[in-house]
Amino acid sequence: MSLLSVEGLGIAFGGLKAVDDVSFSVNPGEIVSVIGPNGAGKTTLFNMISGVYMPRSGRVRLNGEDVTGYAPHLLARRGMSRTFQNLQIFQNMTVLENAIAGFHLREKGSVFADLFGLPGSRRRSRDARTGARELLARVGLANAAELEAGSLSYGALKRLEIARALALDTKVLLLDEPAAGCNAVETEEIDHLIAEVAASGVAILLVEHDMKMVMRISNHIVVLDHGVKIAEGEPGAVSRDPNVIAAYLGTKTEEPSHAHG
Numbered sequence: 214m215s216l217l218s219v220e221g222l223g224i225a226f227g228g229l230k231a232v233d234d235v236s237f238s239v240n241p242g243e244i245v246s247v248i249g250p251n252g253a254g255k256t257t258l259f260n261m262i263s264g265v266y267m268p269r270s271g272r273v274r275l276n277g278e279d280v281t282g283y284a285p286h287l288l289a290r291r292g293m294s295r296t297f298q299n300l301q302i303f304q305n306m307t308v309l310e311n312a313i314a315g316f317h318l319r320e321k322g323s324v325f326a327d328l329f330g331l332p333g334s335r336r337r338s339r340d341a342r343t344g345a346r347e348l349l350a351r352v353g354l355a356n357a358a359e360l361e362a363g364s365l366s367y368g369a370l371k372r373l374e375i376a377r378a379l380a381l382d383t384k385v386l387l388l389d390e391p392a393a394g395c396n397a398v399e400t401e402e403i404d405h406l407i408a409e410v411a412a413s414g415v416a417i418l419l420v421e422h423d424m425k426m427v428m429r430i431s432n433h434i435v436v437l438d439h440g441v442k443i444a445e446g447e448p449g450a451v452s453r454d455p456n457v458i459a460a461y462l463g464t465k466t467e468e469p470s471h472a473h474g
C-alpha cells in the first residue's frame with residue numbers, strides 16, 4: 214500500500230481553482246517530485262497535504278488512514294513531516310540544540326515535568342540528545358554539533374533542517390525546495406542526503422525548481438499546470454512530454470531540462 218496517497222485534491226481561492234482534482238501516491242523508499250511553472254499550484258498542493266490548508270475536495274491518506282485537513286502536529290505524530298522554503302532554524306542556538314528541538318516537537322510530555330527536571334523528562338532529554346547526535350551524523354554535521362547554527366553555510370543549514378524533520382520518526386517527508394539558494398556542491402550534498410533518506414524506506418515528496426536535481430533524483434514526477442495534473446511518469450518520459458514542454462515554454466520562465474542551470 215502507498216504510504217501517502219492524494220485522491221482528487223482540490224481548492225479554490227475566490228473563483229480561481231488553484232488545485233483541481235489532483236491524484237497521485239508515494240510508496241516507501243520512493244522520491245516523487247511535483248513540478249510545474251510558476252503559479253501552477255505546487256505550494257498550495259503541499260499546504261493541503263501538510264495540514265496548512267483544508268482542501269475543498271478530495272482526500273489525503275497516510276498509510277491508509279484518512280488524514281485530510283489534520284493539523285501539522287497530528288500528521289507529525291502519524292509520521293509525516295515537512296520542511297519549509299524559508300529556513301526554520303534557530304540561528305542563535307547550537308546545531309545540536311536545533312536538532313534536539315525536533316525531538317521535543319513530537320513529545321507529549323508535560324512542560325512542568327521538564328521545568329522541574331522530573332525523572333521522565335530527564336530520560337526524554339537524554340534520549341533526544343542521543344537521537345539528535347545520531348541524526349547529525351546522518352546528515353554529515355556530527356563535527357558541527359557544538360557550533361552556533363548561524364555560523365553554518367547555507368547548504369549545511371538546509372541539511373540541519375532535514376535532520377530536524379527526521380527527528381519525528383518520519384515515514385513521509387515533504388521537502389519544499391530543499392536546494393533553493395544552494396550552490397552546486399551544496400545541492401549535490403542534499404541530493405545524496407535525500408537519496409539516502411529514501412533508501413532507508415522513507416517516502417519523499419519534493420517540490421523543487423532545480424530541474425537538474427529533480428531529473429536526477431526523482432523516481433516519479435507529477436506535473437501541474439494551472440492547478441491541473443497534465444502529466445506524470447518517470448523523469449525521461451516527463452521531460453519529453455509535449456504537454457509538459459508546452460506548459461513550460463508558455464510561461465517563458467523555466468524549461469524542464471535547462472531551468473536554473
Ligand SMILES: Nc1ncnc2c1ncn2[C@@H]1O[C@H](COP(=O)(O)OP(=O)(O)OP(=O)(O)O)[C@@H](O)[C@H]1O
Nearest residue numbers: 226227229231249250251252253254255256257258
Ligand atoms: N492564499 C491564497 N489566496 C489567493 N490565491 C492564492 C493563494 N495561494 C495561492 N494562490 C494562487 O493560487 C495559484 C497557485 O499558487 P501556488 O503558490 O500554489 O503556485 P506554485 O506552483 O507554488 O508557484 P511558484 O512556483 O511560483 O511557487 C496562483 O495563481 C496563486 O496566485
